[in-house]
Amino acid sequence: MKKANVYFTNMRVRPEGRNLQQKLAFLIRRAGMDEIDFKDRFAAIKIHFGEAGNLSFLRPNFARTVADEIKARGGKPFLTDCNTLYVGSRKHALEHIETAYINGFTPYSTGCHIIIGDGLKGTDDIAVPVPNGEFVREAKIGRAVMDADIFISLNHFKGHEMTGFGGAIKNIGMGCGSRAGKMEQHCDGKPAVERERCIGCRACARICAHGAPMFRDGKAEIDHAKCVGCGRCIGVCPKDAVLPSWGQQAGLLDRKMAEYALAVVHGRPHFHISIVMDVSPFCDCHPENDVPIVPDIGMFASFDPVALDQACADAVNSRAPNPDSILAEHGSSHHDHFKDVSPVTNWEIQLEHSEKIGLGTRAYELIEI
Incomplete structure (x- = not known):
């Protein structure tokens, strides 16, 4: 397979030179994003707005740069993410947008609006076929994500406790899955009820189309013989008493995530940007962030999300650990920063499977500008 071009610029700026936003704009133009026909077309910019309490998410200024580039070409950009499991x-959606605003992602700072991809309660999704899918036949993707004509991923590259790292593939595959989609990727099992929290309001029973919620002594229980794992009961419970099962066969999450990413981008223009700074050891979904495991590296862009993730992973692994980080504490016994931080993970699985199903290639040519 032909090598994919991955464009890179570092985080250095000089007096009278370009600032970081200008460098990002120059990077994405050189990488070819302006070759996409944005005229009068809706463009979804998939980004993680950061969990409350976490400060390692991307600054809204980066989103502003991407949105401005799209608008300059006649496009109609919006920022999007789907609700959490x-x-x-x-x-x-109300909490999600409020968190985004608190973290600085307002229409005034980013130059575009936010649309939560899977609606108010995480139930507004669409079944999208997965070409060459081995584990997922139809991915459950947030409807607004699929309504867009063009898909742009803008992600914070970081470590992750379940997949080794979180890059473009995770930002797309996991991030664009509705609650049911996230359930399918994360869980072998089905939801369960914490009886101590349940108040017997029967909201779960009203939303379920399969009659899975049952009641004993006024408390809900989930009949797994009837449950299809859609996760709608999780979204409607006013007391957060319905919780997902997080069990998953090793490596299956990575493969499903890759197949979800393929469903999102297949058949329409797409482009991908990764910012490798504040490389926290764990996901931005945490309500906190630890010291970065390596110093800031730079900004990467490509039409190929697989090559992009491979280039970012190689760049992180080429750097010396931050001496104050968990990576330095753990040491380098695996000679792989992500595995040293989270030894049970194998980040290469997501890239191997992505390449196998045709999402992209791991072979890349790095073009520094």
């Missing part, structure tokens, strides 16, 4: 500050 877990209980946090982004469980439903």
